[in-house]
Amino acid sequence: MSRKDIEEGRVPTFKDKPEARYAWAAGVAMGRFLAELKEGRIIGRRCRACGRVLVPPRMFCEWCFRPTDEWVYVRDTGTVLTYSISYLGPAAERLKEPVIIAVIELDGASPGIGILHKLGEVKPEAVHVGMRVKAVWKPPEEREGAITDILYFKPLEGGGGGE
Amino acid sequence: MMSSVKRRVAVVGAGITLFRRRLKETGRELSFYAAKMALDTAGITLRDVDAVVCGTAPDAFDGVHMKGEYLLDGMGGHRKPFVRVYVGGGTGVFTPIAAWWHVASGHFDIVLAVAEEKMSSCYPHPQKAFTTIFDPMLTRPLGANLVWIFALEMQRYMHVHGVKKEQIATIAVKNKRNALDHPCAQLAAKITVQDVLNSEVMVWPVQRLDISPPSDGAAAVVLAAEHVAKRLTDDPVWIEGVGWCLDSTYWTNRDLYYPKYVEYAARMAYKMAGIKNPPKEIDVAEPYDPFDYKEAHHAEGLMLARKGEYLKDVKDESDIFARYGRDGDLPICPSGGLLGVGNPIAAAGMMKVCEIFWQLRKEAGKRQVKNDPRTGVAQAWGDLMQVGTVVVMRV
């Protein structure tokens, strides 16, 4: 059976769209994270038992199973741990311009602690694991308290020492 | 922890429908066909079934909330103890595990396990429904597509181990060709490594022919307690090991090069089955292969090869068939896997369990592996690069 069979009504079909809308309470950890993004800052939580600084922040440490202890600001610079070049949008539609995505280990967070975001102002061929990058923020008046308050990460000039 | 398991459990029947991109049948009907076939091959009717376990992945695909309740008619669940379990892509192998504990605990003697997926209901494309597996605050706003996480994982695997795309592509070649011998296969084909490397780039390094297709389909198995299994058949296939493991949701805080959670699931199953040297003691394996690199990734998690070494001796097509083809010492995905047979998520994992069942009973026809298999492993994977589910079967 092909898609055309359905679209051209050759098979009896019933169509429906779920009325499913949600407003998830951000809670303590994500609430603060988003509020700090609005201020142009990235915040994490430290667990004193294992010593890790965690981003995205959470009020519990999943390794130690105990509440995390303090808020810690991390830098908006970091290192590319892995990356990819996407020609697909969320509905598998073909993108005219590819999007470069990466997991970026943030300076100030523990090793291997990264966040997912996009890369910009860089050619796909130039991206590599270990590349040093810095966040490019929306102007303050346009920020909403969302992960998209960071537009993308761009290459740090001259490499720059990691931490 | 893990005192001796109470009762031995065997698979005594299996059933499967065609896997196709778009099937006319409803989810209930697909479930019925698979369940009926499983009951028939076991030589029993629904009246003999004591309980039903259902496995089916995101409700968003079939378009029904609480879809287990909706499907149960076709699964034989009406007026029976019926329960649905769900661990994302791992569901297909987890469903028989849940059925296993129904029997092993002593509460039920005969349990029917049915896995179904009807992805074609999701319009315009099932991919859109996949966006809802992502965190709404951290990931969805970035316009994430499901393939992103596979691409990031594939890239990491290639980078850490120095594995090349040409090597990985041989897996797609093997599985799609193996699938030519599977009567239900959706995407069986004779392709070459070059075909894979020439195919459209989706999310680099993932290209179109690296990926298995979305599908509709269902599969089922019948499990029975030892005393019943022996009465029903001369060839029960014993479930000797079960294991599952779920890693942290914070996948950006993890190194994706290795599926540690698959290893932990495998260790749990191998311990139960008394397996100490997996590559030597396992005769045939069906690791989960929604993407070609995944077969390598998971085979290493299953400890069938050391980390990064699954494709060590594989430079081209002939190498992969020599190492892991049906005539070799360790046939991998003789069914044709998800890449060749299709990927109706939960049913795909169950398909692998059915395949091991048929392989161990020497009922796999043209797909039969030649090494006289006694011990087989089926594995599935799912969530945000998180869950491994493993079953060890033996005759």
Added chain:
Amino acid sequence: MERRVAVIGVGWSGFAPQTADLSYKELMFEAATRAYEDAGVDPRRDVESFITCAEDYWEGFSIFDEFVPDQLGAVMKPTCTVSGDGLYGLAMAVMQIQSGLFDVVAVEAHSKASDLLTYEGVLRFALDPIFTRPLGWHPYALAGLEMARYLYDTGALEEHCALVVEKNRRNALANPLASYGATVTAEDVLASRPLFEPLKELDVAPLADGCVVMVLAAEGVARKLTDTPIWVLGMGWASESIAPEIRDWCRAVHVELAASMAYDMAGITSPAKELDLLEVDDRFSYKELQHVEALGVCTYGEAARLLEEGAFERDGELPVNPSGGCLGVGNLLEVMGLHKALEVVLQLRGEAGKRQVPDAEVGLAQAWRGLPTASSAVVIFGVEKEVGKA
């Protein structure tokens, strides 16, 4: 049942009409922390398997189990989701332990209904897409239909259903977990706005948030960890098709089947005599009567009379919903049944405060999955390992 299983720890959080200050993860962490503290276990070391009970569309995520391990202490451990009420999860945990796989298993379920903006829309989405949804009704119309037939067949009256509301919301006043404790009279209920006649507004339980985590253990381990193990004596579950076209409009057959399985296991032959309390689903008032009858406590049609006589009051012969039930505590979506189990456990431990049913030794919790399902689970708990061994 050879390998006995007991509840050794319970914890909860939320239990309010809404919990906007905490994310569902934080709610779960709190309930889990309390449960592990109560059980005296470290989840990273001692808990071997974790079962969460959830449905994607209540949560707004596909593959909800992705998001659970961290706050339960389950990372890199066997963890799974049961798409069902928490009481189903509890039954799965018992089987995991009795199969010899594990000694200690944790079960979690929650309602974060306050995050869900379109409850009716999601509920509609559960209706059969070809036969039922196109009718365009609010799903509660099915409850109205069933209530009408139930009253017709049993001879019970709307007044009896209203008395259920009065009793349960009054019981809820003594329950710190209850969101909707109130002094509501049967007259108030009868005068409330009609929804789907004979169903009226006050016949329907409003939504609430809450999370419950329970820790179960095999006998040997249970006795080492606690002086008050509450034993699982019997359990059962059963489903019927969601098709309203083929259902019995008076009897909850799925509850009869589930109860039968549980009573068999527990060795119970006269439920009315051998049970000390019941917690049953009453998210629609008439359901309490229907479920009590389906549990075999009395014949169909008798529950109304027993209710009228006060038999189901907290100080009656067979207290039903001393917690306040769904009507008093709130409709808790997938944690509804696990909350009922929680109530029974607290009652059997003697920790039910002002709600305490005196000398409670054997209690039954029943979960119905709500519209449009015909699925229920039943678990019977006891202070002693076997019924009648007091």
